[in-house]
Structure formats: C-alpha cells, structure tokens
C-alpha cells in the first residue's frame with residue numbers, strides 16, 4: 001500500500017470500539033455483534049465502497065437494531081391469538097412483571113424464614129382461586145400439561161378417549177400421539193360422530209388410568225352427533241381429565257361454545273388442562289387445575305421437573321391474572337364502531353377504502369365465532385412489502401386485496417402502520433412496471 005493510499009486512513013478496530021458513539025450499542029448488543037459490524041464496514045472502506053471518514057456512520061447504520069433476531073410484528077390480520085407470531089401479546093403489567101423476574105427473585109424461597117418453598121406457590125394459589133379450583137400447577141405449555149397428567153395417572157395403563165376427540169390441533173400436533181408417547185395405552189371408545197356413556201362404561205376397568213376428554217378446538221362435528229358430558233363421566237369411578245385448550249378460566253357470555261375451567265371443574269372434572277397464551281392472554285404456559293391430591297401427585301412426579309414452568313412465566317402469568325384486562329380480551333371485544341374512526345383516518349391517509357372485516361379469535365379458540373370489524377382495503381401487492389419492513393406489519397390477504405385490520409394494533413402504533421403503508425406505496429410507485 002503506498003503512502004497516499006486512502007486505505008491507510010481506515011480507522012482501526014480498537015479505536016472504533018472506543019468511540020463514544022458505540023458505547024450504547026456495545027452495552028445493548030455486546031462486543032461480538034458490534035465487532036462484526038466494524039469489520040464489515042472496514043472491509044467496505046477497503047474495497048472503496050465508502051471512504052474512511054464514513055466508516056463509523058456505516059457501522060452504526062449496519063448494527064442490528066436489537067439484541068434478539070426476533071423482529072417485532074404489528075398484527076394487522078384481525079386474528080387475535082395468532083400462533084405464528086407468538087399468540088397472546090402481554091399486558092404492560094405482565095411485561096413489567098417479566099422485567100422484575102428477570103433478576104434474582106424469591107421464586108422458591110420464603111424470605112421471612114429463609115426456608116425453601118414450593119416454586120411459585122403463592123402465584124399458583126392465585127391461579128387456582130381464579131378458576132375456583134382446589135389446587136393448581138404450572139408447566140411449560142398446554143401439551144406438557146396433558147403429558148404430565150396422563151403420565152402420572154396412566155403410564156402403563158389405559159387412557160380412555162372418545163373417537164370424536166382424536167384431534168390434530170395444528171402443525172401436525174396430534175393429541176393421541178402425545179398420549180401414547182407417555183407410555184399409556186389409548187383406549188378409543190365410540191365413533192367419530194357419536195359416543196355414549198355406555199361406551200365409556202364398557203371400557204372402564206382395573207387397567208384404566210384415566211378418562212381424557214379433549215376439546216376439539218379448531219374443529220367441529222355437526223349433524224347427527226352425541227358426546228358425553230363431564231358430569232356423566234364423573235360418576236364412572238376413575239379420574240376424569242379435561243383438556244379445555246384455550247384457557248378460559250370462567251365462563252364468558254361472548255364465547256358461549258368455549259369451555260371454561262371453573263364450569264368444567266364444577267361439572268365434575270378431576271383435572272383440567274389448558275394453555276396460558278390463548279384466551280387467557282398470558283405467557284406460554286400449561287395450566288393444570290383441580291383436585292389437590294391429584295395435582296400433588298403430578299407435582300411430585302419426576303417428569304414435573306422436566307416440564308416445570310420458569311420464573312418469567314410465573315411472574316407474567318400472575319400479572320395477567322391479577323392485573324388489568326389482558327390485551328386479547330380487549331381486542332376480541334372490539335366492534336366496528338370502536339375501530340371505525342381509526343380505520344377511516346388510516347384510509348384517508350393512504351387512499352385505501354374502508355370495508356367490513358371479520359376478525360377471528362384464532363389459536364384454535366372459538367372457531368365458528370365471527371368478530372365483526374372494519375379494515376382498510378389496499379392493493380394486494382402491498383402485503384409482502386409491509387411484512388418485510390421493520391417493524392413488520394402483517395396484514396390479511398383476502399379476495400385479492402390487502403386488508404389492514406386495526407383490531408389487534410395498539411392505537412399508539414397507528415402512525416407506524418400508516419407510515420409503513422405510505423412507504424410501501426412509494427416503493428411500488430418508484431418500481432418501473434415491466
């Protein structure tokens with residue numbers, strides 16, 4: 001390299017890392033990430049893409065925006081519990097609880113006596129009380145709750161399941177396969193459309209571990225059908241486990257077909273299992289509610305240790321139960337009139353058209369239920385551009401149109417959505433038509 005080669009002026013790595021402008025990024029992203037960006041920018045300077053003076057600005061422009069590669073998504077689909085984008089968004093209270101729990105916390109310690117306690121005991125009491133249950137246990141997710149219940153009650157024995165409830169929930173996840181994986185034998189009773197009490201009664205015997213009743217969630221059998229209620233099963237003398245799925249703890253008149261934990265327990269279920277991040281609107285978790293002796297049996301089973309819930313989840317779950325209404329509950333209650341003014345503003349700013357839009361509960365909850373609303377209808381070409389922005393805006397493509405539904409968009413994000421749409425429109429206008 002000759003003396004007047006501008007590449008001699010490329011700032012050295014150590015000098016760049018000492019720059020005050022990189023102090024913040026070093027603290028939030030760590031040395032490795034920042035160093036990678038520094039090396040890449042120096043390389044761009046070496047090849048003449050940028051001048052040595054521009055290296056620091058270039059580093060800053062290319063740094064990742066956050067320490068996680070997970071990209072925030074604004075949910076403009078109108079689907080409240082959307083599995084692919086992380087199901088339930090947490091309330092501000094739950095987010096704050098997460099932050100508290102991220103340090104050292106008394107999750108298994110009684111600070112007054114210094115003695116070890118049951119993990120998250122107080123929080124589980126709150127959970128039990130919220131559903132009117134004797135006792136509660138938290139695990140990693142809804143599937144783990146079913147696994148733990150069937151393992152502890154029926155490993156090496158039979159789990160009786162109606163053929164009408166042999167369901168696949170989503171993404172190839174089949175309840176019967178899960179049950180068999182625990183070492184229990186599946187004892188199918190009845191037919192796809194009709195199962196009677198006599199079918200269950202004939203199957204119950206000394207080899208029975210439990211009866212498992214599964215809410216079919218995202219699937220319905222219509223017409224000539226019959227199923228046996230929890231109350232009737234409770235009289236058969238074996239434990240009845242009911243997987244209600246969605247995690248509604250108390251009945252909700254707006255969701256008449258959705259089972260809830262309190263009603264199911266009152267009807268006679270010995271254990272109820274559910275997810276924490278569907279209709280309950282909390283963090284990913286599996287919830288087990290019911291008889292104290294059975295919950296204790298599950299808690300003491302060796303598998304419980306492998307499925308146990310973490311402190312972050314416990315904290316967020318408690319804040320969801322005791323704090324302000326969960327975002328998913330608020331969002332599913334919004335009607336066209338609640339959404340119209342915001343939607344009209346967005347339509348006026350973007351040249352879109354206000355149309356009727358039907359939202360969904362999603363996540364396998366209340367499958368037949370329409371959530372009437374409104375949306376801004378735009379050119380379908382906008383959808384991929386919106387999806388690949390940062391933050392990503394996920395719209396719904398329907399009948400060849402891109403629908404931006406504000407039901408699940410925080411009002412504070414309306415201007416971000418507007419700017420994303422305007423940016424995408426500019427991009428399309430600037431792209432030559434072939």
Ligand SMILES: *Cc1c(COP(=O)(O)O)cnc(C)c1O
Pocket residue numbers: 141142143144169214215216217243244245246274275276285286363364
């Ligand atoms: C969603 C669901 C599950 C699985 O719960 P995850 O929390 O996703 O593990 C199990 N059973 C039913 C009925 C469900 O709806």
